[in-house]
Amino acid sequence: MFQLFKKIDYLLLISLTGLLVMGLLALYSTSHTGNGGGGTTNYFLKQLVWILIGLVLMFSVFWIPHKWIYAAAFPLYGISLFFLVLVIFVGKTGQGAERWIQMGPLSFQPSEFAKLATLLAVARFLYQGEKDPNQPVNFILAALFFVVPFLLIIRQPDLGTSMVFAAMALPVLYWAGLKLSNLFLIIMPFLIILGSFKFLTFLLLMAVLVIFLVYYKRSQLVIIANFFLNIAMGLLTPVLWNHLKPYQQNRIKIFLNPEVDPRGAGYQIIQSKVAFGSGGGMGKGFMEGSQTQLRFLPEQHTDFIYAVIGEEFGFLGAMLGLSLFFLLLFRGIQIATIVRNRFNSIVAIGIVTIIAFHTVINIGMTVGLLPVTGLPLPFISYGGSSLITNMVMIGILLNFNKNRYEY
Template sequence: MKKRFESLDLTILIAVYGLLFIGLMALYSTSLSLVQSGTGSNFFMSQLRWIAIGSIVMLIAAFLPNRMYFDYAYLAYIFALALLLMVLKWGTTGYGATRWLNIAGFGFQPSEIAKIATLLAVGRFLSEERSSINRPRTFIIASAIILAPFLLVARQPDLGTGLVFIVIALPIFFWAGLRPNNLLLIIAPVLALFASFNIYLFVLYLAILLACLLYMRAGIVSGVLYFAFNIGVGFLTPRLWGQLKDYQQQRIITFWNPEADPLGAGYQIIQSKVAIGSGGLFGKGFLQGSQTQLRFLPEQHSDFIFAVIGEEFGFLGVVAGLVLFTVFLMRTVHLASIFRSRFNSAITIGIAVMIGFQMFVNIGMTIGFFPVTGLPLPFISYGGTALLTNMVLVGMILNFHRNKFEY
């Protein structure tokens, strides 16, 4: 038995439990005033329960036979898609979106389960003998595996979580051997999308693209077609913008200039920045943050929980959190690179990207680098389903690490 636990990767465990501990401190701080005034639930206590459950789930995931993941990957994927369809039909609605599914009184977000299942499916497909990501066929199928849950999640609508699916695609493809040239061709239209908001920028972008195509010695027909495709993206973007929901547009507009609407959509970001900025180097002290305790800081148990850390523990606390995240991510990349199994390796890099992306977007949002997307901070934000999902992912890394020599 002792030997069994020694097989678990200690760096990953320390980083994860360090982050969970920081999260618990922050949740205790945000719950205090709510519990004392009797106007809110005790996030700290219920998160503590979730961590206990999550730890058990993590251990189960770590000690399952390694092959099970590979064998049940597609089944899990189909099951997850079915759940996502069920949400659209029978889901519980809140804040203008249908995200929750209630089964036997137990509410959860299928989009979280879909994250695991999609990783498994795309990992398995890419590690199949006949797959080669640089072939169009493989690329299209792999993309379809990721796009299906994205579309269903985006329909809820939950664009933030949906983006997580999209974001893992290219890194996994790249990890699986996608050539830099092809990567550029895929990324280029995305750049066209952003460049299209300014005509001069767009012209400059097209010039650079042309140069790249010439450098890569692209074929005449495919080169011209591809170039035309990029122009098309540039023209379509403003039209797509009109398709976005008002609140989504508002979030993006506010992102560029939060001070324009200090009491509306920008309020959250301003309050978050004030909370973090006023924390200074050492912070105001545990339970001493006026922004947090006086509830100026919105959504402080979920979206803006990192601002609580910033206010009460200061720059030092923030750096501690960032270091723990970075250690976790670096270690995960390292493990991905030593796993012999392509399946294990691809999934592990996917996990790193998934958690790294959510971390970056969420923390970046608290200091005003990103619009408010509603993405929770892994291991720290309050929320049962998200925590269980992340613990399962950690358990999978631990599992793959235990079986790192297997093919």
């Protein structure tokens, strides 16, 4: 047992603990807002229970042989796909999306676990037989692992979470050996989608594509295929846009200009920035944030929880939180580089990506840099499914670090 603790990565543990404490403080603050503090759910206590469960699971994962994780990859993937299909039929609706499965007194989001399961499955697929993702067959098969849950989640619809799969795919494949030039060709159609809202940017991106293809002397087949794929994507964009739910369209429109509807949907972004900005350098003090305490800040225990930290602990607190995230992620990449097992390495990068993506999207949204997506902030936002998945992922990182010299 003592041996085990010697092998634990304290940097990871410290940054995790810091973030959990910060999250608990913020939740404690939001749980005591308004007139009827007792009437609202006490998120603090519930989250505390989730953290205890998470810690047990995390240390369990840390403790088990790392080969068990490898072995569980495909079964877990199968189970999570099953639940993602199940949620279509028995899912609980929340805010216009069927995301939840009710199990007794608990409800959980299968999409949270699917992130980790998918990562494990892809890593195992790439690990078996040292597959080169630059080979089209390998690439397409690997991509399929992402695409299936992606499609199941996007139809819930949960745009934010489904984006995690897309975002996770790139660094994982890159880490597995995908060349930057190929990576570029994969990203290009998505850039085209974003760019083709304006015809000029569409043309510009197409020009970049052609120059790139010629410069890297790709085969004619690749050139022609990519060229037409990108044009098709550009043409498809308006169709895709029309396929978004009105609330999703609104979120993007309002992100672009929140002042158009300050009392409506833009309200969230404005209030979040006001709460965050009014914190100033040192913050208004624990449980002293007027925007939080008087509930001007919406969704303060989940989506906009970082604004609570920004308001009550100021720039100092916000930077501390950011630093803890940075430390945690930095350490994650380090672990990915030092572990000898390729599966472990790919999974580590995938975990870092998942956590980083959530962190950046959520904080970016809170400070008004990114549109409102509803992605929780790892370790800090209230929510059991997300917290447990994230802590299990930290458990995996700890495990891999412990076994870094093993193949």
